[in-house]
Amino acid sequence: MKTTVLLEELQQEELRPAQYYREYEQLLRKDFRNLLSKGKVAWIERNCPGCGAIELPQAFEKDDFDFRRCPHCNTLFVSPVPDQSVMDFIATQGESTRFLKSTFSSQLRTARYRHVLNSLLLWMVTTLDLYGISTGTYCACGSDDPGWMDIVCQESLFENIIAIRLNKNDFTDQPPPYKIVNHISMVPEQLDVISAFGILNKLSDPVGFIDQVLKKLVNGGVLFISAACNGFEYQVLERDAPNLLPLDRLTLFSTEALKGILEERGLKVLEISTPGRFDVGTVRDYAQKNQQSLKSPFWDYLFMHGDDRCLSQFQLFLQEHRLSSYLRMVARKES
Numbered sequence: 204m205k206t207t208v209l210l211e212e213l214q215q216e217e218l219r220p221a222q223y224y225r226e227y228e229q230l231l232r233k234d235f236r237n238l239l240s241k242g243k244v245a246w247i248e249r250n251c252p253g254c255g256a257i258e259l260p261q262a263f264e265k266d267d268f269d270f271r272r273c274p275h276c277n278t279l280f281v282s283p284v285p286d287q288s289v290m291d292f293i294a295t296q297g298e299s300t301r302f303l304k305s306t307f308s309s310q311l312r313t314a315r316y317r318h319v320l321n322s323l324l325l326w327m328v329t330t331l332d333l334y335g336i337s338t339g340t341y342c343a344c345g346s347d348d349p350g351w352m353d354i355v356c357q358e359s360l361f362e363n364i365i366a367i368r369l370n371k372n373d374f375t376d377q378p379p380p381y382k383i384v385n386h387i388s389m390v391p392e393q394l395d396v397i398s399a400f401g402i403l404n405k406l407s408d409p410v411g412f413i414d415q416v417l418k419k420l421v422n423g424g425v426l427f428i429s430a431a432c433n434g435f436e437y438q439v440l441e442r443d444a445p446n447l448l449p450l451d452r453l454t455l456f457s458t459e460a461l462k463g464i465l466e467e468r469g470l471k472v473l474e475i476s477t478p479g480r481f482d483v484g485t486v487r488d489y490a491q492k493n494q495q496s497l498k499s500p501f502w503d504y505l506f507m508h509g510d511d512r513c514l515s516q517f518q519l520f521l522q523e524h525r526l527s528s529y530l531r532m533v534a535r536k537e538s
């Protein structure tokens with residue numbers, strides 16, 4: 204099985220500047236508070252989405268959300284969760300989503316193309332080529348970055364392209380060169396390639412979503428996934444992890460749990476990687492700001508005294524051993 208490691212050095216500030224992230228965080232909380240105050244939030248209790256384990260106790264609480272940690276599959280998840288209509292409303296009409304998309308299209312556009320979108324496209328192109336996958340019909344399930352569809356269309360890789368988007372305001376200028384449907388169940392045809400970039404974490408029922416996606420995938424077709432996962436940052440910092448925004452991280456699968464979910468459904472996993480590059484920088488910043496509060500003398504020592512080379516190699520180690528907090532996975536539906 205393939206494991207990708209990204210060697211390029213990258214500072215979190217370049218891709219995710221603190222000032223924008225803080226504003227996004229505040230808007231996300233505001234969107235949710237508005238829905239709460241109107242009585243529009245229904246809550247759903249759930250078992251472990253990674254393995255189905257029941258009645259797991261609360262591990263910690265953050266922003267009034269209960270997080271649970273599964274001892275069997277190492278998935279970290281919120282339960283109860285807001286129902287999917289709440290998440291759909293935020294994803295399509297929330298101020299936070301509008302802000303994110305507009306920032307990705309303007310101030311962060313160059314950095315996103317250089318470090319995220321081109322990298323995802325290269326990964327997709329090389330994987331399809333490596334495994335000889337048909338490039339007939341492609342469907343993109345959700346993307347916070349409007350630039351993704353542009354870059355896919357420019358590549359002319361697929362014969363037909365479909366986007367699952369709910370927000371008509373994304374397309375006010377002119378009709379895009381691809382079909383848009385509101386939900387995966389409404390896709391009229393069978394799909395050769397499906398991508399789910401950055402959305403599994405934000406769904407109330409990510410496994411139900413995977414089941415719906417797989418109904419549309421042809422035998423021999425592939426599913427590309429990128430998502431935050433329960434890697435180093437979240438395991439070391441837990442509730443204090445700066446990227447642990449509950450509504451954006453309702454589920455953090457472990458790589459093993461997600462692999463198990465796909466294999467149980469008859470898919471062959473072709474690649475699992477955790478090419479995340481920010482774990483070490485995030486934990487180091489936390490340790491320095493909070494003066495040795497990692498609850499472990501070794502981690503405190505490493506992050507207070509480790510030099511740049513040591514920490515850079517540690518991040519590479521996390522990538523190589525699939526311990527980072529951002530995963531990529533490719534799985535093929537077996538005929």
Ligand SMILES: [Zn+2]
Nearest residue numbers: 251254273276
């Ligand atoms: Zn579990």
